[in-house]
Amino acid sequence: MIPAPDDGWMRLSPRKLLLDPVKAVGQAIVPVVVALVGISQSDMRFWPIIVPVAILGPVVLGALPWLTTHYRLTESQIQVRSGILNKNTSTAPLDRVRSVDLEASLLHRVLGVQKVQVGTGVDDDRITLDALAASDAQALRTTLLGRRAAAAPPSAVRAGAGDGDGDEAARQATDHAEGYAAPAPGVPAQPFPPAPAALLAAIDWSWLRFAPFSLGRLVLLAGAVGVFSQFADDLPIWNEETATSAWAWITQFAIVAVVVVLAVGGLGLWLVVSVVGYVLQWWGFRLVREHGNLHLTSGLVTTRSITVEEAKVRGVEMTEPVLMRLVGGAELSTLATGVEDGVTQVLPPCPREVAVGVGGAVLEQPGPLTRTLVRHGPKAHRRAWFRQLRNALDLVVVLAVAWWWFDLTWWWLAAIAVGLLALAAAVGEASYRHLGHALGEQHLVAGSGTLARVRTVLETDGIIGWVVTQSWWQRRIGLADLTATTAAGAEKVVVCDVRLDVAVALADAATPGLLTDFVPEPATA
Incomplete structure (x- = not known):
């Protein structure tokens, strides 16, 4: 049960006595087995001592956190006390x-x-x-979020008093949305009954079609290959005789058929990994708005329940990876302050229109994610091409040195160079098409991305400063990178390769008065 205020300290769930020892044994099993194998090959006299220590050590160490961790909830704080020799007390108002x-x-x-x-x-x-009984964890979450809302003063006090009727109406609307009744003069604010949770999105298994086009699962395959490579050298198949006979067996078939079989097998493996990974991560996905928070739940094996306070959300970011864009898919994340990494993915790979709709619901203003962007002009276009072509030429030079060193056929290098330059031109064109900016009444919109198309929407109220930077090449052609600094997300939103005068005017329009001294005055006749 959740302790009432001033009821004293409480322990975590007794089932933690099973949880931590199992986790400790799992973490220690590999080094313990390696140590035992090494000892068994040298001297067996120490086994009667080592085996009990190897088994009981993780169990004892795993049980200590339950014995030494206590928590309590007071009228104003949540407090956690832990540690044996070094006592640690954490508190949060x-x-x-x-x-x-x-x-x-x-x-x-x-x-x-x-x-x-x-x-x-x-x-x-x-x-x-870690860990509470599931019912106690849910009750603690409800209690903490409810008490935070109850402890928060009415918006009229937080935002300051206004004199106009419009200000009063706005305060009343905000107070109602946050659960406060607008009081009469001299009467304390009274909370409304909490509004029911509003469902913003839920899993639709037709979205599984986007799983193979999201390359994030490649990390799992790379990890599996890395683990396999650690043991591959010890396998008996890796010797010259075996390799020669295997190659002779393969060459009995058409090389094209072997390539096709390998390609089909690799594609099938990727489909299984991507779809299974999608199901494990996003099973039971729901995104709801409740008590002034965005609440996300998902997961099949490991369940997650993530809360993002809407008052801390400063914008959203919609990403369309290159492969997913071909099938009309996108991903959506929030940009918020006070959360780990600042970026929280709130939608799985899904149809673009779903991401746009949920993004508008989070921003409480439809349109920023579909707003037409202002293009940055032919100079930015040429710069996007030049940046990619320069990278391709650098790679061609490295390959040419390797070709000369190993005395290979130069026709292959020429073919590779042509392919790299053509690919660089295509990537440069795509990066320019993703480039752009727009400014609405409340939001700055920045388009970016090389292969993936990224649309970032940031509240102008969340901008705390501006940085204008120019490289040597940018100064020659009058372009600049405009960076809006913020406490949310990655702590910056960059508008790349925009004309210097446009950058200064954009910053001044988004935050009036902040850059007034830097805005050039209009020429007089």
């Missing part, structure tokens, strides 16, 4: 709680517990409780 994330691995779910992570708006300042 309830009105500073920004997120309460729940996570449960397969082992957690078997034991009926969850890991709770409480965020306070600082990336490295997260209180973790």
